[in-house]
Amino acid sequence: xxxxxxxxxxxxxxxxxxxxxxxxxxxxxxxxxxxxxxxxxxxxxxxxxxxxxxxxxxxxxxxxxxxxxxxxxxxxxxxxxxxxxxxxxxxxxxxxxxxxxxxxxxxxxxxxxx
Amino acid sequence: xxxxxxxxxxxxxxxxxxxxxxxxxxxxxxxxxxxxxxxxxxxxxxxxxxxxxxxxxxxxxxxxxxxxxxxxxxxxxxxxxxxxxxxxxxxxxxxxxxxxxxxxxxxxxxxxx
Numbered sequence: 608x609x610x611x612x613x614x615x616x617x618x619x620x621x622x623x624x625x626x627x628x629x630x631x632x633x634x635x636x637x638x639x640x641x642x643x644x645x646x647x648x649x650x651x652x653x654x655x656x657x658x659x660x661x662x663x664x665x666x667x668x669x670x671x672x673x674x675x676x677x678x679x680x681x682x683x684x685x686x687x688x689x690x691x692x693x694x695x696x697x698x699x700x701x702x703x704x705x706x707x708x709x710x711x712x713x714x715x716x717x718x719x720x721x
Numbered sequence: 722x723x724x725x726x727x728x729x730x731x732x733x734x735x736x737x738x739x740x741x742x743x744x745x746x747x748x749x750x751x752x753x754x755x756x757x758x759x760x761x762x763x764x765x766x767x768x769x770x771x772x773x774x775x776x777x778x779x780x781x782x783x784x785x786x787x788x789x790x791x792x793x794x795x796x797x798x799x800x801x802x803x804x805x806x807x808x809x810x811x812x813x814x815x816x817x818x819x820x821x822x823x824x825x826x827x828x829x830x831x832x833x834x
Contacts, residue, residue, distance in 0.1 A: 640821070649826035650765075650810070665821075697764055701822075709755050709814075710822055712764035 610634040613698050613713035620720055626685040628716050630698030632678075638701045639681040640710070641665075641673065643694040650697070656681055688720045723748040727811050727825035734801055734832050742796040742828045744785075744811035752813040754778075754787055754794040759808045759827070768796075768809070806832045 611632045620626050630639060641653040642665075652665030654673040662673050670692060672684045685692055698713040728743040746754065753772045757765040769778035774789035783798045794811060811825040 647826075650824045652821065655821060699765075699822075709753075709757075709767040709770055710765075712757075712766070714764045 611698065611700055611711055611713045613696075613716050615716060616714065617717045618719070620688050620718070622689060622720055623687050626688050626718065628683045628685075628696055628698075628718070630681045630683070630700075630713060632681075632700050634700060634702065634711070635678060636700040636702040636711075637678075639675065640699040640701075641671075641681065641683045642697045642699065643667065643692075644697060644715075645694050653683065653696075685718075688718075690720050692718065693720045694718060723752070723813060723815055723823045725811050725813055725823050725825035727809075727828050730808075730827075730829040732828060732830050734830070736803055736832055736834050737800045738832075740796070740798040740801045740805075740830070742809055742811075742830070744794045744796065744825060746792050746794065746811075746813050746823075748792075748813055748815055748823075750815060751789075752815050754785070755812040755814070755822075756783070756785055756794070756796050757810040757812060757824075759810065761807070765810060801830070801832045803832045803834055806830055 614629045640655040642650045651667045656662045656675045674682045696716045699710045701710045724747045726745050755770045756768040758768045759765045769780040771778040771787035777786045785796045808827045808829050810827045812822050814822050
């Protein structure tokens, strides 16, 4: 996980509250992604960013928003947490021209909504 | 759109057995192909990759060959160890695209002593 950290690693929150997860990178990579991982579904893309203030939706973006005000930080916000958003969230990064080099993932944030 | 299909698991083997995890893909153009491994409680780690047809990626005794004619990228290892127990993900990255990777659903491997 060198160069990419997620915080917090674990969080328990109540239904209806807003939650923000942080992804921080030191690689100066242009692309950043947020995924959720659930049993039986594999990895599903929530949102991604292709530059500062440039973001777009993935396949499961409802109920989530993102912001990227600096190259190194990509924030994922659950606007009003629901139990269906209990999941493990992963951030990933990749650089321009690194299509053939793969992606680097963070260690994940385990979120429980009660 | 692009897609990746992996064999469903779990795959259960005894130590020193031969491993194959099948992966096939659908994509336009010439994607790069990857295998990632996820150990319990951790994020995904890149295991190996291949960027063009007939390339063989290899790492830690694992191998996979990019077969364009069969659109496959099967993962193999000649002799698995208990420490190889993990979830394995096949993925592709489309050429000239938006750099959004497409992942398979993952295959769980359990190796018994």
